[in-house]
Amino acid sequence: MTDGKRKDVIIGEDEAAGWIRDGMVISIGGFLNSSHPMPIIRAIIRNGIKNLTIVGAASAGLETDLLIGAGCAKTVIAPMISGESLAPIGPSFRYFAQRGAIEVVELDEHMYYQGLRAAAELMPSLPWRGGIGTDYAKINPRLKEFDDPVTGERLLAVAAINIDIALIHAAAADPFGNVQHIGTGFGDRAHHRAADRTIVTVDKVIANEEVRANPYRTSIAGVDAVVRAPYGSHPFASPGEYLEDAAHIREYVAAASARLKSGDNGPFDEYLQKYIVEPKNHAAYLTRIGFERILSLYEL
Amino acid sequence: MTDGKRKDVIIGEDEAAGWIRDGMVISIGGFLNSSHPMPIIRAIIRNGIKNLTIVGAASAGLETDLLIGAGCAKTVIAPMISGESLAPIGPSFRYFAQRGAIEVVELDEHMYYQGLRAAAELMPSLPWRGGIGTDYAKINPRLKEFDDPVTGERLLAVAAINIDIALIHAAAADPFGNVQHIGTGFGDRAHHRAADRTIVTVDKVIANEEVRANPYRTSIAGVDAVVRAPYGSHPFASPGEYLEDAAHIREYVAAASARLKSGDNGPFDEYLQKYIVEPKNHAAYLTRIGFERILSLYEL
């Protein structure tokens, strides 16, 4: 049944976070220190969600590291986890991986995209040549060597990476789920296509008329939910909206690195308490960060 | 050596056509009755080029039919050749195929795109599920059934479709080969990526500054040659610039259908003589068509 009107897909951050349940496969869009849907990430931690398989970005950033550090992850699929110069290797990723406390699905960036495409195409796998002659197939059971049916050349079959819920952050979307990134949107489209459902947090909700005035700018049409979240990528950048908060990221890295170096959980737990457990929602989180810091993240 | 300046890639229609030699694999962009690089197509016929393998659009139009009719094609790769309501099946395609005078590589649209992608990815083949249970693999030696290495499901391997020269028509490009289509550009990107070299005819050359003011609009960066050709898609449409010239297309269809129905080459040869052999270049062709007809092709 319908009331005859077009339905918007805007929902609140709590409702969106409620879609994510123990054991699901979720993906997180963006790239390194940019464009992560942080209100949902923090809510996942606050909700105590466990045993997630996390498909990070092609170069995942410290948002994935944070989820690992908070104990939400069972398996991680990402060709890299890094905070660039702020933390060349994710410190929680290092800590959990080195102890065998998470399963790491080791793959290269283009194996990764072939796996996501296989899912989007309803295919069991897609082949790739990169990685032939390396150790990838020895340590990743989702890769299988085989001979190309046409020429007999040796290739890797990359098993489909199917996603339950893709989580993306973008500059803007209209109420009907038409997303417009500033910049390219990195690999976000590939997550969306490989996923059953997609949730996008946006810095701004724009009118449908604005989308129709610039349809070339629409990067993804028809996501399943839009969550309004100004500064929703903080402490990471949102292209054209604000830069990353390097000081805050360093605070996180220091906390996570303390555990890596000495096994001391204290600083990490304090970080969680201060920025994730106590602030119950995005507005409370931003309040804790404070306007002074937020307004200092000059976009140009 | 370099004179220190950035080089433009604008060349004349004759020079561009000179790139195409007997026996090459060429592709033709656009879709059905829209967006074909006609000055180059006509020059190919005028130059008497033979034995081409023609990769048509996913739905190729009568420009491919014309090349077949003019005897330039040895092999045709296209999931469909049609002029929509003006000619549901390309009449020259029918004539040559029914006599066994061209090799038809029979494939479905998404097999076709997987084949083009395989070329772009330097892969020998890519798999596809669509077509399992059909006759495609029986009549197309470039398709091979095999079992998925991960799940054992039956799939088709589609051999790479490598292109020597991709021929595309677009609304605009800057002098450095940054192309901006109006509309989507159909499957033109896939041709470009599968090709060693790409030539684009454009209705308009725009300044590099205009490209930089709208970089989101750039559909293909770095083509190898840009040929300025206002009304260069005539008699077919160019999105946002002009509609198809249905009367002219009907004239072509009548000529080609005469041969199909009665084996009479006369009308087809007359068409070639009038519109392709005698007018030695694009301006001469447009002169033959006349301003009255050209100006009648209202774009909205």
Place this chain on the structure above:
Amino acid sequence: MPPDNDYTNKELMAAFVASEIADGEAVSVGASLPVCRAGILLAHLTHAPNLKVQISFTITNLRNVEVLPAFEFITDWRAGRWAEFLYNHDIGPDLYKRRRQAIFFIGGLQIDAYGNSNLIGIGSDFHHLKMRGPGGVGTASMGTNIGRYYLYTNAHNKQTLTERLDWRSCFGFGDGGADARTRLHLPGGGPRYCITPLCIFDFEETSKRMRLKSLHPGVTLEQVLDHTGFKPVVPDHVPTTPGPTPEQLRLLHERIDTDGVLRRP
């Protein structure tokens, strides 16, 4: 042949198409099948306000467009004026997971009793076909992957609806059987109905052979059997295909088919 009534057979078929479309689904508004186009838009303007409409390589919502002109060619960029999103045609293979809620219409030079279809050509020698067809376009892939699809033909005769195809370019239910598709691991549900100018066929559950589902008003069982090249399953009771409502007709005449394409003989 429409009965003594105020609607044509094509308008009736469009109303049937409309009844099949659920709100929120993704549909393609092409140019070559005016009945399907009209049926889709009829659903959109009535019970399916959230349809995801693909038109001229854009995706949009046409609910608020006062009059929807029918463009003769699928490439007509004038239909792009309503775009919310433009898609590059070559990403088609990557859209199937998101197209599970999509529906599609597939025609054929030939359609057989198990819903397989042929767009390749007529004749037994592939290199010397008696009639070279246009090519299968995307039907093999759509038919394999998409949630469900509809066979559609304007030519209900023994040449088109045939026991054996000369060439199979799109797999419906193969040689039949409830597991015809799952055996081959085809993700899509296959053809749901076959829509013709005389009747609607569905597919009998265990054999997956075409079964008469309804006769259009004024059409007899004998007429159908006389013009069908295979023997369909015929249930004891065959209802009549319901016609369009006055409101549906009004929308067709005033907003969807103002040129009267469906009212031409």
Place this chain on the structure above:
Amino acid sequence: MPPDNDYTNKELMAAFVASEIADGEAVSVGASLPVCRAGILLAHLTHAPNLKVQISFTITNLRNVEVLPAFEFITDWRAGRWAEFLYNHDIGPDLYKRRRQAIFFIGGLQIDAYGNSNLIGIGSDFHHLKMRGPGGVGTASMGTNIGRYYLYTNAHNKQTLTERLDWRSCFGFGDGGADARTRLHLPGGGPRYCITPLCIFDFEETSKRMRLKSLHPGVTLEQVLDHTGFKPVVPDHVPTTPGPTPEQLRLLHERIDTDGVLRRP
């Protein structure tokens, strides 16, 4: 340790990178390797005006940008202001045919004598690595497919330049031999040189083992051998890596590296 001279070792390395880049090639200007960034831009502002520069997920030409600020993060959208084209990162697999004229720089936790490299980690038990690396990013694929690439390291020591990798994440020349790559049907040419703070290595033609190509000014053969975990091929005569010209230094100081990143100790 740079010699008594007016340029630093990093500026010398940047000049070497510049000398390797031909006009019209496609290059990626990242953030994590300032020396490679500077070398690429140096080529662009001198002999390579037609470079196809990838920067922050755009492609453009930076020839006319007066001062090229170095952004700390590859995602910094401020570098998008010069864009002529934006590319979606996920189409990467489809760009290799068009990247045959591209070059790339690849680093590693470990690099072996045959130019293979490791970004996975240190330690023999994959599930309990002693040091978990960041992951291989796109190096396996780029190394396989791209026309040629350069190994680059800031750490010329026995841990990094090692006889045996713990894990091979990028294939250079495998276990060696002139046909090491063609045997596996790898389309790309493999690593051309390995650039370190002490020297440049190339690969001996028949064994594909690293060979000393040039020593940076003031560096001795013994120093290199002492700090290299494998035995490179050493020719009779090893030339000195040439330093930057005054014009190159001027461009570095005034347009490319105004913050002096390459001049820091």
